[in-house]
Amino acid sequence: MSLPSLPDIPLGLALPAAATTLAYLNARWSLFYDINMIKSLLKMSIKARFAERGDRMSFFYVLENYALASTTRDSTFLVYNGRSYTYHETYLMALRYGSWLKKAHSVQRKDIVAIDLMNSSTFVFLVLGIWSIGAVPAFINYNLSGKPLTHSVRTSTANLLLVDEEVRNCFPPEQLKTFASPDFRDGKGPVEVVFINPEVEAQVLELEPVREDDKVRSGVSSRDMALLIYTSGTTGLPKPAIVSWRKCWSGTLFTGNWMHVTPSDRLFTCMPLYHSSAAVLGFLMCLMNGATVIIGRRFSARNFMREARETDATIVQYVGETLRYILGVAPEIDPVTGEDLDKKHNIRLAFGNGLRPDIWNGFKDRFNIPTIAEFYAATEGTSGQWNLSTNDFSAGAIGRNGAIGNIIFGRGTAIVDVDFETQEPWRDPKTGLCKKVPRGDPGELLYALDATDPAASFQGYFKNSKATEGKIVRDVLKKGDAYFRTGDMVRWDADGRWFFSDRLGDTFRWKSENVSTNEVAEVLGSHPEVHEANVYGVALPNHDGRAGCAAIVLNQQIASGTSGPVLEPSRETLNSLAAHALNGLPRFAAPLFLRVTPEMQATGNNKQQKHVLRTEGVDPSLVSNHDRLYWLQGSSYVPFEQKDWNRLTGGQVRL
Missing domain, CATH: 2.30.38.10 (Luciferase; Domain 3)
Structure with missing residues (x-):
């Protein structure tokens, strides 16, 4: 028995019907979105595998290929402080810094060199220069001082620390003395501290750009260490996370393909280069994809969009509350033409992580930026989530898939x-x-x-x-x-x-940084006037993340034997507590609030209770009248009262 023949359908009807069906399936199952993701993953995997087989895992070879090819050598790779550098100029600068490190400081293959620099072209040249001689850079957070700084340098095992002249204040004589101790690196000698200033940079410029033989970079596998990038983690002091060459290749290739980055793109970032977002997914992503990276010295909400506009950026990078702060700046209007300058730019995409749902569309609308590329990942993590969002469907999501x-x-x-x-x-x-x-x-x-x-x-x-x-x-x-x-x-x-x-857990996030309650409590607990400290994060009106608050019981309260209203600390004690916290912790981790209490809240098995403290936060109307609240203003703790809470609630205070 023969099957009935299908009716002939005119081509003019069949094509629109097929297109409609495909559009429906795509909308229902996000087929095109997933196909783009899969293509990006495949390209990443294939290119990384070829690089490993060819013994070309080091990103030095990526730079060299662009720098020596006639079609790309004169293309702009780096823009900083009004100065542009081509791929070839960057290559020569990397070779000079590599020569300087080897000749002046005897840096050898696989040595670790610690970098404590603010954002600059020198940061980029140093990283590429370190790789050019087969060594490994370790990124130190330039905000650190005291114990966290000492710990970070020690755990890097580096015997050379390169420091930005601008953060010399984090290196008082006692800190330099600690680094100079022969026992600092567990008996392996001191750390040489070199401040990068104009004189040093002039010395480097005088050197010949010598390319080391391939053998100094050979034998590198995908799982070998390319970078050390520190993370606060959940155990307190910063921990050096191993960033492998595999992670560098996968992160830069995938994001470039996923966002359709081309050599005509110009990415602007003023996020700190000591973090993986700006370093790997900003600077190195541009290098891998032949694009231009524009580096800002530091973040300024007032100048961010202006600088992106004036440097012809097509992509801007953000982390955490960056875009919220930018939205808080008054709209920029041309005083002559009345034109809305917020919308006068070439930006096609904002790329980053931590963008909150409540400002997602507000940012897109105000600045007329069509696409948000939001991701979720961790420096030490193994994978991530990705959301290339052009509409309301995925607004606020850290990732999506079909x-x-x-x-x-x-x-x-x-x-x-x-x-x-x-x-x-x-x-x-x-x-x-x-x-x-x-x-x-x-x-x-x-x-x-x-x-x-x-x-x-x-x-x-x-x-x-x-x-x-x-x-x-x-x-x-x-x-x-x-x-x-x-x-x-x-x-x-x-x-x-x-x-x-x-x-999960007690760690909270503030100013785009993870803050460990254990680390803060340990520092506060070492103050001679503190009997016990319980640290937690509190939600604040008009602020993202959680601000640090420490409930403390003072020794004077214990000595008094009373559990009634708190004995208020003296001005000297409050000043001493502030100095102690700021000396022992990064600024973002020092508690913004103190809750001085006569006795600590605890569970039945004597574990510190944080839930009630978190719930009450620092709203004076919710806090027991037996307690006293203080907040950090400048370098001192001063009383925090209802009028101050009202100012926070009204958006008149930005912490």
């Missing part, structure tokens, strides 16, 4: 229930395994690892196996598996959108 992506991400991730008492993934008492949360519910995000070889994708923390192993959880969905713990609560909804819920 039907195909569901299959891919579903295999590589797990969102599991959490035991909030232990702050660990919840486990079934019978099986000992974790439990996935229902789609759309919040849970801790985990990324799958090779259980037999976790270091294939997670290199962890430099010379800190305990911290590294602490980020790995095993026997999650089946016996013998392994996952990387992000420590973050996320939601993955039925439409393929990923949303950030909260940071």
Whole structure:
């Protein structure tokens, strides 16, 4: 029996019908979006594999290829402080700095060189120069001083520290004396501190740009260390996270393809280069894709869009509250023509992480920027989430995917229930395994690892196996598996959108930095007047993240034997507490608020209780009248009263 023939459909009707069907499927399942993601992943994988096979993993070769090719050597790679450098000029500067490091400071292959520099062209030249001689740069946060600075340099194992002249104030005589101690590096000698100033830069310019033989860069595998970038983590002091060559290649190739970056693009960033966002996904992403990176010295909300406009940026980079601060600046109007200068630019895309949903569309609308490229990742992490958003559907999401992506991400991730008492993934008492949360519910995000070889994708923390192993959880969905713990609560909804819920545990985020309550409490607790300190983050009106608050019990209260109204600290004690906190902690981690209390709130088993303190925050109307609130103004703690809270609530104070 023959099948009935299908009716002939005119081509003029068939094509629109097919297009309509394809459009529907794309809208329903985000097919084109997933295809772009998959193409980006494939290109990344293929190029990185060829580089490893050809023993060309070092990004020095990426620079060299652009610098020596006749079609790209004169293209602009770097713009800083009004000065432009071509790929070839950058290459010559990298060779000069490499020669200087080798001749003047005896830096050898695989040595680690610590860099404590603010954003500048010199930062870029030094990184590329270090790679040109086969060494490894370690990025030190230039805001650090005292104990955090000492710890960061010591854990890098570097015997050479290059410091920006502008942050010399973080290096008082006692700090330099500490670095000069023969025992500083566990008996391996002192650290040589070199301040990068105009005289040093002039010496470098006089050197010949000597290219070292390939053997100094040979034998590098994808999992070898390319960079050390510090993260506050959850254990207190900064930890050096190993950024492998694989992560550099995957991050720069994927983001470039995902955002369709071409050599005509110009990315403007004034985010700190000591962070992976600006360094890997900004500076190195432009290098990998033949684009131009425009570097700002430091962030200024008032000047950000003006500088992006004047440098013809096509992409701007943000982190955390950056775009909120920019929105807080009054609109810029041309005084002659009355033209809205906020919309007069060439920016096609804003790229970064931490953009809050409440200002997402407000920023796009005010500045007429069509696309937000939001991502979620961690310096030490193994993967990330990505959201290239041009409409309201995915506004506020940290990532998204369609039907195909569901299959891919579903295999590589797990969102599991959490035991909030232990702050660990919840486990079934019978099986000992974790439990996935229902789609759309919040849970801790985990990324799958090779259980037999976790270091294939997670290199962890430099010379800190305990911290590294602490980020790995095993026997999650089946016996013998392994996952990387992000420590973050996320939601993955039925439409393929990923949303950030909260940071697991006590660590809170302020000024785009993670702040460890344990680290802050340890510093405060070492003050001679403090009996006990309980540190937590508090939500503030009109501010993102959480500000640091420390509930403290003073020794004078204990000595008095009273548990009634608090004995108010003297002005000398308050000044001393402020100086102690600012000396022992980065500025962003020093508590903005103190809650002096007669006795500490605790659970039945004598664990510090934070929940009630967090809930009350620093609203004087909610805080017990037995307690006293203070806030950090300049370099001193002064009383924080209802009128101050009202100013915060009214948006008249920006912390």
